[in-house]
Amino acid sequence: MISSFYILICILAIISPINAYNREIILKDIPIENEVLIVCSGVLLIYILSQIIRRKSLIPNSIKSETVKYLIINTLLAATVLFLGGYIIKHYDVLRFKALQKPIYLFFLVVIACLIYRRKCNFQVVLGIGLLIGGCILVDRNLK
Secondary structure, eight states, X not given: OOOHHHHHHHHHHHHHHHHHHHHHHHHTTSOHHHHHHHXXXXXXXXXXXXXXXXXOOSSOSOOOHHHHHHHHHHHHHHHHHHHHHHHHHHHSOHHHHHHHHHHHHHHHHHHHHHHTSOOOOOHHHHXXXXXXXXXXXXXXXXHX
């Protein structure tokens, strides 16, 4: 039986390219900043309504100052990611972007995990990353 983890990953993998192609169409008509603002407002509205319907508080009663610091950092990083993703989609090929995005993310995830968060990395991980980089080179050459 397939675990729900893999099902959820597959759902995200299906949604991601559809979202990217939708953004490409949207960004032909409006600036990146407006698209991000409208989409984020929609997401905010959906989550506010879900919290109200479920009778949950909109903001937790107590938040540690360290958590607030990380929320601010995450907000700034998310805004940067949304803008840069929109910029790439607007100015470059969506298929090429989405094909190379995850392997490149995985490479930097492993590097950051090892260097900053002191995670252990074995030979199999290094080999897998090497194969992904080789695959990225092959894909990139054929999608240009």
